[in-house]
Amino acid sequence: MTPAEKRELLHKDRERVWHPFTQMKDYAERDHLLIEKAEGLYLYDADGNRYYDTVSSWWVNVHGHGHPRIKQAIARQLEDTDHIMFSGFTHRPAIELADKLIEIAPPGLGKVFYSDNGSTAVEVALKMSFQYWQHVGRPGKTKFAFLEHSYHGDTLGAVSVGGVDLYHATFRPLLFDAYRVTAPRISRWENGSPTPEAAEHGVAEALEAVKRLFESSADEIAGFIIEPMVQAAGGILIHPAAYVAGVRELCTRYEVHLIADEVAVGFGRTGTMFACEHAGITPDLLILSKGLTAGIMPLAATLCTDRIYEAFYDDYETMKTFFHGHSFTGNPLACAVALESLRLFEEERVLEHVRTISEALRGQLPRFEPFRHLGNIRQLGMIAAFDLVQDTETGKAFPSSERRGYHVYLEALKEGLILRPLGDTIYYWLPHCTSEEQLHDIVDRTCAVLERLGYR
Amino acid sequence: MTPAEKRELLHKDRERVWHPFTQMKDYAERDHLLIEKAEGLYLYDADGNRYYDTVSSWWVNVHGHGHPRIKQAIARQLEDTDHIMFSGFTHRPAIELADKLIEIAPPGLGKVFYSDNGSTAVEVALKMSFQYWQHVGRPGKTKFAFLEHSYHGDTLGAVSVGGVDLYHATFRPLLFDAYRVTAPRISRWENGSPTPEAAEHGVAEALEAVKRLFESSADEIAGFIIEPMVQAAGGILIHPAAYVAGVRELCTRYEVHLIADEVAVGFGRTGTMFACEHAGITPDLLILSKGLTAGIMPLAATLCTDRIYEAFYDDYETMKTFFHGHSFTGNPLACAVALESLRLFEEERVLEHVRTISEALRGQLPRFEPFRHLGNIRQLGMIAAFDLVQDTETGKAFPSSERRGYHVYLEALKEGLILRPLGDTIYYWLPHCTSEEQLHDIVDRTCAVLERLGYR
Structure with missing residues (x-):
């Protein structure tokens, strides 16, 4: 573009756009x-x-940006259906993507519920977990546990299970109460990994904190949400796999849903397709976004076990429906992109x-x-x-x-x-x-x- | 597709997909x-x-579906940038769209904050309104008011200002407290419009309810959120424009933000570009999605006055940043589609x-x-x-x-x-x-x- 065009765009940017997570005054002198x-x-x-x-x-x-196969996938999908509603209606890209996600996800997950971004997919998981316990006769299980330094998104439900005070403290009066749990603290690293002693100590201490909480309060806890292996926004805090495995065990023993937020770490970023694989475990709810569409456009998915799904499956009159949805749920374009990305994972x-x-x-x-x-x-x-x-x-x-x-x-x-x-x-x-x-x-x-x- | 393909897809749909707002047992015998x-x-x-x-x-x-101009706009944008982050960075489609939205929106709105869907755009508005009052020395204004029958989305903040018990009551323990206000009740319609007497009575009664609430509690109310002119999910409840005008006046008088959720009604659906135009008013915060991209893919925007924006604009150390964002904020593809849709509005x-x-x-x-x-x-x-x-x-x-x-x-x-x-x-x-x-x-x-x- 010409210098004049550039100047004009940057002027309009300053005049009209409020950027996310940005103190706009930082850009008083400097341009985006x-x-x-x-x-x-x-x-x-x-x-x-x-x-x-x-x-x-x-x-x-x-x-990478501008991958030709991704472009072609969008163009192809646009020839069939752009966007159609996903309640009462269904379409090939959403079905095939759900099928593929269940195929590659940790074993034991059965159903896919779509939404548009990580925050909404977290909200879906929290609401599903909460409502599940209502349906199975444990209505006292209404609370959630989360890790210090955790970040699960910016909608108020997601903020309620957020552990980064910089982002979350301001909104305290709008948040629901939740239990904050100590995360593994790793004191020493060698060749990029925790030393065995540091890992052992950090894991033992953090699991003990979970155990203490569950011993006293599991009766009122619906789910425990974690970012498996890497707490991202909290400071790229890498956890030993033994911690994730230990959390799974405690959640099972104390009947608390393990909610794995793999929005950031899913789709190969940690070296395995899903971060939970490092620990060889399956969460009760798995949250995916970001890399799901290869980073091209918004789409998210919350995967759950058939056990959770079945607690909602009943005659309409029993009022067990999961009343949640977004207009663009299962957007065909985004699903087509996600499918093509997963094909690339295999073929390349x-x-x-x-x-x-x-x-x-x-x-x-x-x-x-x-x-x-x-x-x-x-x-x-x-x-x-x-x-x-x-x-x-x-x-x-x-x-x-x-x-x-x-x-x-x-x-x-x-x-x-x-x-x-x-x-x-x-x-x-x-x-x-x-x-x-x-x-x-x-x-x-x-x-x-x-x-x-x-x-x- | 062949009958066998169809059978297989529908089988997978039943096996793997959990549809939004759907009692899945309704589809035990019947297909989506x-x-x-x-x-x-x-x-x-x-x-x-x-x-x-x-x-x-x-x-x-x-x-309509599959509009050739929309397809071309996506293809064109894919040649430049697919998706890039929007914090520290900016790009032409997001800037031009923000500029255009401010141009066509009711006068007095100055800034555009992007997100991905109606729910997140509502959460942005609630959080902005809440934080605004913290910054201007009115920290007691922490609550929100909403209308009976209202629907503003399914994330827990949006559910907290939701007035449809079918969707919202289950999650009570996870919601923040908010004031529910009587909506205009129209007893008689003629040629599709309220009769003058019915309109007058309905509006007077409903405005009186707002006034009573504000008189007693405006000191603790940050904002009042409404779906201007039509409460959609609550039952396609059409309101007289005088109600919207009256609400604007009361919000101004009692210093409460008027938050207009035009996710459903924006972009011409009610006959004017924005529903607020029927009443000739400008809200403090305007929420847009759905028709924003002509219904093709997820995108949302929360518009606010410069006055609200300026309460956040300060040196970084004052900690007044609005810490909110989603990975796909300002997605270039979605912004390009929205721009093309607005061009079609003009040219056609x-x-x-x-x-x-x-x-x-x-x-x-x-x-x-x-x-x-x-x-x-x-x-x-x-x-x-x-x-x-x-x-x-x-x-x-x-x-x-x-x-x-x-x-x-x-x-x-x-x-x-x-x-x-x-x-x-x-x-x-x-x-x-x-x-x-x-x-x-x-x-x-x-x-x-x-x-x-x-x-x-």
Whole structure:
């Protein structure tokens, strides 16, 4: 576009658009980055500058931008049905996608309920779990448990089970009461993984907290919601698989639904198709979005066991219907895209490639060791992170007013790299299509940024 | 598709899919209607049967299905950017759409915040209103008021301001407290409109209820949420414009945000671009979805005044950021579709056509007069409705166990007509592309259905 067009668009952006999760005054002097083209692993701004999309456009992109097969799938679907309602009516893309999701999901899940984004899919899971206990004669089970540092979305039900005070505390008077549980705390990392002692200690302590809660209160708890393996927005906190396995066991023993929010970690991001596979477990409810459509358009799904489904299945007059729905539920275009993405997973052996790149990413971690102030260097699958801390031994943080992560973000842009730190946590959340060569280039550039900011 | 394919798809549908707002046991013997093709005003099932989509696929479709211009807009956008994040980044379709929405919206709205569906856009409005009062030193304003019979979505915040007990009562323990206000009750209709006396009485009574509430409690009320002109899911309840105007006045006087949920009624459905125009008012927050993308894919927007926006605009350290966002916020594909739809509105003079068809629809209403048990025949724009009642004088309902609306639905399908009654309320919610000829055919078929079910 011309410089005049660019100026005009940025002017309108400032005049008319309120961006998500953004203090708009941060952009009083500076512009939002105007993206004109997205292709593969790259975004291009209006001046033709190229950036690595190392955060998969907010953790959604899978096969890279502009994949020709995805484009064709949309075009094909548009020839049949654009959007039709999904109550009383059904269509091929939604049916085939549901069938495929059940096929690839952890065994034991039977039904798929569609919605439009992670927040709504979380709300579906909470409401299903709540109503289930009403129907099976346990009406006292009306509460939920969640983990500190958890993030499950921004609608008020999802906020009620959110553990990041920065996002959630303001809305306290609008939230329902829920139990906040200690998450696994990992004190020491080696080669990107918790040391065995740190893992054991962190898991034991965190499971003990769950057990204590369930012993005293399982009678009133409908479900326990977790982000299996990685708490994402809370700071890319990687958990040992033993924790997820232990939670499953406790939920079963104390009759509490395990609700697995795999919105961020599903579809191969952690190295397995679903993060629950690391622990070899099946949740009672599984929540999917983001990567579901390869990151191209909104769609979400809440999967549940047949046992949960059957508690709602009765004559209409018994009033056990699950009265929930959104206009665009099961949108044919989004379902067609999701199906094509899953075909690509198979035909292009995406998970094999993910394993290769995950190993390569792990192999790059030692390059961060020589830097000062880099703590908790950790990795799982296509995800890697470290924290900028004053003291790596004690974990003492920098004063938040220094906004160190934010400065890394700004400097990285100059290096053609999109890093989107969470506070002072710097991370990669790589698309599956990343090549080894691109990975090396990304790490080179990251090191250059750290170097320039004085972390060597 | 072949009969075998159809059987297999319907088998998988029954095995794997949990449909929204559906008692799945209703489909134990009967299949969901498998739609294979959608074109213009018609849906075609797997056997090639054609149906009029008289409910615009759950109130979303605008220009008909499969509009070539919409298809082209998606294809064009896919060549530039599929999806990119919207925090720190921006792109042409989202900017141009925001600019256009502010241009056509009631005057005085300044900023656009995107999300994915009506529920999330309602949650955005509630959270913005709530946080606004925190920022301007009125922290006691933490509650919301809503109308009886209202429906604002299915996430728990939206359910908290929902007034349809069938959908909302189950979840009581998870909802925040809110004030339920009497809606206008219209006792008599003539030529599809309230009689002047009925309108005056209904409006006065309902405004008095708002006034009483505000007098006693405005100090603790952040916002009052309404569906302007038509309460849709609550039973296609049409309100006089004087009610909406009166609510605006009271909200201003008592310093309560007026939140207008135009998810269902926006974009021409009531005959004007936005329903608020009937009353000549501007709400503090305006919620849009459904018709925003011409009903093709998920997208929503919450518009607010600059005054609200400015209460959040400050140095980062003051912690006034609106921490809300969804991964697919401002999805470029959906924004491109919405822009193209608004271009069609202008170039094809859609609102002029809507006025013509609305008049023609009004002209058809007398055809329902000779039937027995048809009460409250009413109409606004492309929307018309009547209730099946035992006694049209007293309004006495049929026993709900008779499921009369449901029988109309089943019979109408045989007549090539998709009617989706709300309980015993039968209604049209016509796409803007409906022609006069199609309208007559739709009414002919509806009369045939009523005839066969013994209402003559």
